[in-house]
Amino acid sequence: MKFVDEATIRVEAGDGGNGCVSFRREKYIPRGGPDGGDGGDGGTVYLQGDEGLNTLADFRFKRMHRAERGQNGMSRDKTGRKGDNRVVRVPIGTLAYDDDTDELIGEVVKDGETLLVAQGGFHGLGNVRFKSSTNRAPRRSTNGSLGERRFLRLELKVLADVGLLGMPNAGKSSLIRAISAARPRVADYPFTTLHPNLGVVRVDASRSFVMADIPGVIEGAAEGAGLGIQFLKHLSRNRVLLHLLDVAPAEGTVDPVDEFKKVELELEKFSTELAALPRWLVMNKIDLLPDDKREEICDDILQQLSWSGPVFRISALHKKGTSELVYAIMDSLEKQTE
Structure with a gap:
């Protein structure tokens, strides 16, 4: 039996963007060196209290909530754009549990209050980060880390006098x-x-x-x-x-x-x-x-x-x-x- 004041949803934070391996190529500059930029951080998923809501009924129809992935790094030492966060509006008094471990993540008790439920991935590093006096032309970069993914159980204790x-x-x-x-x-x-x-x-x-x-x-x-x-x-x-x-x-x-x-x-x-x-x-x-x-x-x-x-x-x-x-x-x- 599903109640409108209980819902299970899937939240996926964005992965971090990968770092870039690139070298400066410009006329009259034969040894331009590395110029690969970092990736952008992945977007994070938040719950936000909204006093205009009083049930979790909408989550019966929309169960997937995904933040944006971070953009990969680019040449010319350009950093990738950070992924947009995903803000999920919930009624005041909503409790969020990890559905797999039954761990209480937190509770939203005020209008406008936010609760982080899925952390976005960290950005990868471009090869410009690995330049040193002994390694003038590094061909190394790192990939962005994965964003958190979890099934979230939302519970709303009825707020009434x-x-x-x-x-x-x-x-x-x-x-x-x-x-x-x-x-x-x-x-x-x-x-x-x-x-x-x-x-x-x-x-x-x-x-x-x-x-x-x-x-x-x-x-x-x-x-x-x-x-x-x-x-x-x-x-x-x-x-x-x-x-x-x-x-x-x-x-x-x-x-x-x-x-x-x-x-x-x-x-x-x-x-x-x-x-x-x-x-x-x-x-x-x-x-x-x-x-x-x-x-x-x-x-x-x-x-x-x-x-x-x-x-x-x-x-x-x-x-x-x-x-x-x-x-x-x-x-x-x-x-x-x-």
């Missing part, structure tokens, strides 16, 4: 559709969401936050089951986690309490730091509960969970209770930045 956590079909996509302009696919079967979706939630003209719709968690996700940790790790940069719970599953299918505990366990197994992030419980699909038993069922679930954190009861489909949730999130985020 709020991350949605929960089992498949808990209503995460429905919630982000209800409160933002994002339009992730919504359907009545599990794993409708196969990659994270970002939505900007505007509270008023000058207040907004970014919410990430993360693919659903299943039991064993921390060990790679289902879609595995490919999406769990994207929650680590969120400031608040909303744990969505389907309080009205189809009769006889699952127990909401068990579903909650499974997700919580996977979260703790994957990362204690991630489990320690502020987490709110959002009880979704309350519109499917009988009116006369709605409060009783919700209170019973809370009692079994021994939940002491913030709780919200909503219907994402009908936008019931979503306004209160949005304002509470905005107030909490603003307090964190004070």
Whole structure:
């Protein structure tokens, strides 16, 4: 399964230009001596942060990124032109790994910041470099060195203020559709969401936050089951986690309490730091509960969970209770930045 926030690309730096073997040939100068110039350095490949990008989707279609080779040296002691560098624009927060060794090369964390990922080759030397008092006519030169070549694995941890956590079909996509302009696919079967979706939630003209719709968690996700940790790790940069719970599953299918505990366990197994992030419980699909038993069922679930954190009861489909949730999130985020 390929995610738009993960990509493997090939980067090739330019080779260095070869040195030149040449001798000055000019009328009335019978012993002009060597005049072969050096080659040019090969171009280098860089990653550059671009705040205008927020996914790695484009790399699914363009996987090869090659810098220019250095020009060979020329006669008359002319140095070859240096190869042009290749700058690959990536979203802020992109991590670059060597795909063969799994070594972390670096991370791009600022707009305009560059990260060298493939060093260009060094130029070759022309024969003029080997001239000496004992070797007046050297016929020696060196070739330019090869530029670095590697497969690069790019990973982008979703940069969002709020991350949605929960089992498949808990209503995460429905919630982000209800409160933002994002339009992730919504359907009545599990794993409708196969990659994270970002939505900007505007509270008023000058207040907004970014919410990430993360693919659903299943039991064993921390060990790679289902879609595995490919999406769990994207929650680590969120400031608040909303744990969505389907309080009205189809009769006889699952127990909401068990579903909650499974997700919580996977979260703790994957990362204690991630489990320690502020987490709110959002009880979704309350519109499917009988009116006369709605409060009783919700209170019973809370009692079994021994939940002491913030709780919200909503219907994402009908936008019931979503306004209160949005304002509470905005107030909490603003307090964190004070």
